[in-house]
Amino acid sequence: MCRILAYLGPEASLATLLLDAPHSLEVQSYQPREMATALMNADGFGAAWYTPRATAPARYRSVLPMWADENFPELARPLE
DSSP states (O other), X not given: OOOOOOOOSSOOOHHHHHTSSTTOHHHXXXXXXXXXXXXXXXXXXXXXXXXXXXXXXXXXXXXXXXXXXXXXXXHHTTOO
């Protein structure tokens, strides 16, 4: 099941938006409440964000599910 999150507001880390909430997108990928026919989403994921001086969004993509990507939490914590 695909999920999309868009955020427009005060600066917040990518981890705050995707990893830290009790039913975050990371949790939804392995414990989806809404899926009726499957137990988890083991598909890849991605994130994109705009930086002040860039004309195109920066992006991070992975073929691994969010919960299995060891690099993403380390990247997401300092990135605002």
